[in-house]
Amino acid sequence: MIKELIEGLGVTLKWMFRDPVTIQYPEVKRTVHERFRGRHVLHRHDSGLERCIGCALCAAACPSQAIYVVPAENSNEARYSPGERYAQVYEINLLRCIFCGFCEEACPVDAITLEHDYELSSYDRRSMIYTKDMLIEPVPAGGADTPQHRYAPPPQEMPSPSYHRGRVESPPPGGVITSWVERE
Ligand code: SF4
Numbered sequence: 001m002i003k004e005l006i007e008g009l010g011v012t013l014k015w016m017f018r019d020p021v022t023i024q025y026p027e028v029k030r031t032v033h034e035r036f037r038g039r040h041v042l043h044r045h046d047s048g049l050e051r052c053i054g055c056a057l058c059a060a061a062c063p064s065q066a067i068y069v070v071p072a073e074n075s076n077e078a079r080y081s082p083g084e085r086y087a088q089v090y091e092i093n094l095l096r097c098i099f100c101g102f103c104e105e106a107c108p109v110d111a112i113t114l115e116h117d118y119e120l121s122s123y124d125r126r127s128m129i130y131t132k133d134m135l136i137e138p139v140p141a142g143g144a145d146t147p148q149h150r151y152a153p154p155p156q157e158m159p160s161p162s163y164h165r166g167r168v169e170s171p172p173p174g175g176v177i178t179s180w181v182e183r184e
């Protein structure tokens with residue numbers, strides 16, 4: 001009995017002078033690793049246009065069927081993204097998500113990444129379905145919110161000369177693309 005008591009005190013004394021391994025969460029937050037996969041973020045171009053083109057490849061790649069995308073057509077009066085379509089509805093059910101990162105890998109335009117937000121809890125299952133408004137990043141400085149009123153995105157935002165299924169006429173020097181040319 002005395003032996004166990006002394007052994008117990010020894011363990012207490014040994015740990016008493018070491019740095020604590022716990023932190024005072026939520027006042028203190030632990031720094032995550034660079035490649036940590038937390039909540040998703042939908043990204044924008046510098047102009048404020050949404051990167052997402054509503055292709056739903058992320059939804060197809062998701063092993064948990066956590067992503068729901070409804071695409072819609074851009075128009076000259078209301079442009080949300082470069083190209084023809086944008087995500088009118090974009091939802092992720094974070095109760096289903098296993099944070100595998102397949103959606104990030106599947107996206108052809110780097111529109112979605114898993115970032116460092118891990119504070120994902122709720123008392124309500126419905127509020128764990130994150131909508132596009134909750135996922136999209138703020139408009140960058142100098143940019144404008146969507147929808148924008150412009151005929152086509154600036155040329156520097158086009159990933160390739162034959163973007164998506166059309167090609168783009170060369171812009172005038174310092175100008176903006178004025179029309180799309182459909183491939184025959
Ligand atoms: S991280 Fe994985 S499980 Fe979560 S939405 Fe993306 S593909 Fe689906």
Ligand code: SF4
Binds near residue numbers: 057
């Ligand atoms: S996030 Fe990427 S893969 Fe998913 S619908 Fe948008 S453009 Fe397509």
